[in-house]
Amino acid sequence: MTNALALPTAEGRLESYELGKPSSLPTIAAPPRSRVAYAAAHVVADPLANVSPWLEPAIDWDATLEYRRYLWRLGFSVAEAMDTAQRGMGLDWATSRELIARSLADARAESALDRIACGAGTDHLMSAATLDEVLEAYLEQCAFVEQHGGHIILMASRALAATARGPDDYALVYDRVLAQVKEPVIIHWLGDMFDPALAGYWGSADVDAAADTCLAVLHAHAGKVGGIKVSLLDDAREIALRARLPSGVRMYTGDDFNYPSLIESGSDALLGIFDAIAPAAAAAFVALDGGDAQRYHEVLDPTVPLARHIFQAPTRFYKTGVVFLAYLNGHQSHFRMVGGQESARSIVHLADLFRLADRAGLLSDPERSAQRMQCVLGLAGIG
Numbered sequence: 001m002t003n004a005l006a007l008p009t010a011e012g013r014l015e016s017y018e019l020g021k022p023s024s025l026p027t028i029a030a031p032p033r034s035r036v037a038y039a040a041a042h043v044v045a046d047p048l049a050n051v052s053p054w055l056e057p058a059i060d061w062d063a064t065l066e067y068r069r070y071l072w073r074l075g076f077s078v079a080e081a082m083d084t085a086q087r088g089m090g091l092d093w094a095t096s097r098e099l100i101a102r103s104l105a106d107a108r109a110e111s112a113l114d115r116i117a118c119g120a121g122t123d124h125l126m127s128a129a130t131l132d133e134v135l136e137a138y139l140e141q142c143a144f145v146e147q148h149g150g151h152i153i154l155m156a157s158r159a160l161a162a163t164a165r166g167p168d169d170y171a172l173v174y175d176r177v178l179a180q181v182k183e184p185v186i187i188h189w190l191g192d193m194f195d196p197a198l199a200g201y202w203g204s205a206d207v208d209a210a211a212d213t214c215l216a217v218l219h220a221h222a223g224k225v226g227g228i229k230v231s232l233l234d235d236a237r238e239i240a241l242r243a244r245l246p247s248g249v250r251m252y253t254g255d256d257f258n259y260p261s262l263i264e265s266g267s268d269a270l271l272g273i274f275d276a277i278a279p280a281a282a283a284a285f286v287a288l289d290g291g292d293a294q295r296y297h298e299v300l301d302p303t304v305p306l307a308r309h310i311f312q313a314p315t316r317f318y319k320t321g322v323v324f325l326a327y328l329n330g331h332q333s334h335f336r337m338v339g340g341q342e343s344a345r346s347i348v349h350l351a352d353l354f355r356l357a358d359r360a361g362l363l364s365d366p367e368r369s370a371q372r373m374q375c376v377l378g379l380a381g382i383g
Contacts, residue, residue, distance in 0.1 A: 005370045007351040008382060019366040020358045025279035025299075029075040031115065032285035035263060036227075036250065038117065039076040039274035039281075040084035041068055042322050043091060043099065047336045057086075057095045057338040064099070065106050067331055068116075074282040076274060077115040078103070079153060083194060084272040085119075086319055088158065090339025093124035097144060104148045117186060118145045121155035129159045131169055138177045142185075152185040153229070153270075158197040167203030167213040174217045184226035186252060186270065189214060191232040193315040207237065215244055222246035229254045229270040233315075235262055242267060256311045256318070260300045264288070272318060273307045276325045277362060306356040309349075317344040321353050324376075325362070328354065328369040335376060347380040 006014040031037075044067065049058030068078050080103045081087060081096045091099070100118045107116045122129070122137035129137070134157060145152050154177065164170050178185070192199040202210035218225050228245070230238050231254030239262070242251040252270035253262040263269055274281050280303050287295035310321035320341055327335040335342050354373050363369045377383045 005354075005373060006377075006383070007354065007373075008348050008377075009351075010348055014382070017355060017358075019370060020361070020363070022366055023279060023361050023364045025283050025361060026074070026286075027279065028073050029282040029286060031075040031077070033289045035285065035288065036252070036268040037076055037274065037281070037285060038079040038252065038270040039071045039278060040079040040082045040270065040272040041071060042275055042319060042326065043085045043338060044323075044326075044332045045334075045336045045338045047334045053336075053338065053340040057091050059095060059099065059338070060332070061102060063332050065102060067326070068103060068106065069110060070331065071275070071278055072107075072110060072112050072115060074278045075285065076278060076282070077117070078107070078112075079119070079270050080104075080116055080150075081119040082153065082155070082188075082272075083119075083190065083316075084275055084319060084322060086338055086341065087119060087121070087155070088123055088195065089316065089319065090337065090341055093141070096123075100145060100150065101148050104150045108149065113149060117151040117153050119153045119155045119188075120145050122157040122159045123155075125159045129163050131160075131163060131173060134160045134163055135173050135176055138173065139180060142177065142181055146182055151183060151226075152181060154185045154187045156188055156190040156195070156198050156201055158195070161198050161201055164203055167209075170201075170203050170213055171217055171220075175220065178217075178221040178224040181224055184224055186226055186250075187214075187218070187228045188254075189228060189230050189232070190254070193233060193313065194231055195316055207232070207234075211237070211241055211244075215241070218249055219246050222249055225249050227252050227268065231255065233257050233311075238262060238267065239265065256307050257304070259307070260284075260297060260304065264293070264296065272322060273303070273310065276310065276322045276357075277303045277306070277360070279364075280360065280362060302360040303362070306353070306360050306362070309353055309356055317341070320345045321349075324350055324353060325357055328357065328372050329362070329364050330368055335372075347377065347382065350376060 044063035120141035227250030235258035284300040
C-alpha cells in the first residue's frame with residue numbers, strides 16, 4: 001500500500017504527504033427530512049471522442065448518468081444541466097438538451113423523477129439579443145424541460161444581463177416567463193464571481209437594490225416560484241434575503257463557502273460542492289434530521305476548507321476541482337473535461353485539493369487516489 005506521496009507546494013518544492021484512512025462515510029442514505037438538498041452534478045467527458053475539446057463537447061453518457069444514480073443513492077436530489085455541468089463553459093444547449101432528456105428518462109426509470117430539476121436559460125442565443133429574443137429563448141428552454149416531465153431551475157441569463165437597461169427590463173422578462181410556466185420553478189441568482197458576464201444582475205451593481213428587484217418579482221409571482229437559489233458567497237446577505245421571501249418560497253443556499261451554518265439556520269441547499277462531498281453531506285443531513293448538531297458539524301465542518309479551495313477565485317473554474325475529486329474517487333476513469341477545463345487549475349492547486357480531501361475523510365480508497373494523483377503529477381513532469 002502507498003503510505004506517502006510526494007506532492008508539490010506553493011514554494012516550488014516537493015514534500016512528503018502521509019495518507020489518511022479510507023473514508024468511513026456512507027454510500028447510501030435516505031433523502032433528508034428536515035431540508036431539501038440538491039446536488040448540482042458534473043458531466044463526464046468522453047476521452048475517446050475524436051473532437052476538438054475546446055470547441056465540441058463529447059459526453060460519456062454511461063458514466064454521467066451513473067454519477068446521478070450515485071447522488072440519488074446518497075439521498076440527494078439532482079440539479080441537472082447547471083453551471084456545475086459546465087453550461088456556458090464547454091456544454092452547449094444542444095448537448096444540454098440531450099443531457100436533460102437522458103437524465104429525466106433515467107430518473108423516471110429510477111423512480112426519482114420528483115428528485116431532479118433541470119436548468120433552463122438562454123444560452124443558445126448566439127449574438128446580442130432584444131428583450132423579446134431573450135424571452136423567447138427562456139420560453140423555448142422551459143418548454144423543453146416541461147415536455148420531458150421535468151421541474152425547472154430558471155438560470156440567470158448572460159443575454160439578459162447584456163440587453164437589459166435596468167430593473168424594469170428584468171421584471172418584464174421574468175414576469176412573462178413565470179406567467180407561462182406550468183409548475184413552480186426555482187430561480188437562480190448567480191453572482192458574478194461565478195460568471196463575470198452576470199455582473200449587475202437584476203439591473204444594478206448595488207446588490208441591495210438588486211435584491212429589491214428580485215424580491216419584487218418573487219412576491220408578484222409567489223405561486224409560480226418554489227424557491228430561489230442564491231449564489232453570492234455572502235452569508236449575511238443570504239440570511240437577510242431569506243427573511244424577506246414570500247411565504248412558501250424556499251431559500252436554497254448556493255453559498256459554497258458558508259453552507260454548514262446556512263443550512264443549520266434554515267436554508268435548504270442547491271450546491272455544486274455537494275457533487276464533491278456527497279458522502280459527508282449525506283451523513284450531515286442524517287445528523288441534522290436526528291437533532292445531533294455535534295455530529296452534523298463534526299462531519300461537515302472539515303469539508304469547508306476543501307470547498308473554499310475548490311471555489312477560490314477565479315471561482316468559475318471550480319468545476320475542475322469537482323471533476324478532479326470524482327476522478328480521484330474512481331467515479332470516472334480519467335481527468336478530462338469538456339472544453340479542456342482540466343487545465344484551468346494549477347498542479348499545486350490540485351495537490352492541495354488532494355490533501356484537503358484526504359483530511360476531510362473524502363477519499364474512499366486513498367491508495368487508488370494516490371496512484372491517480374501520481375498519474376497527474378507525471379503528466380506535469382513531476383515524479
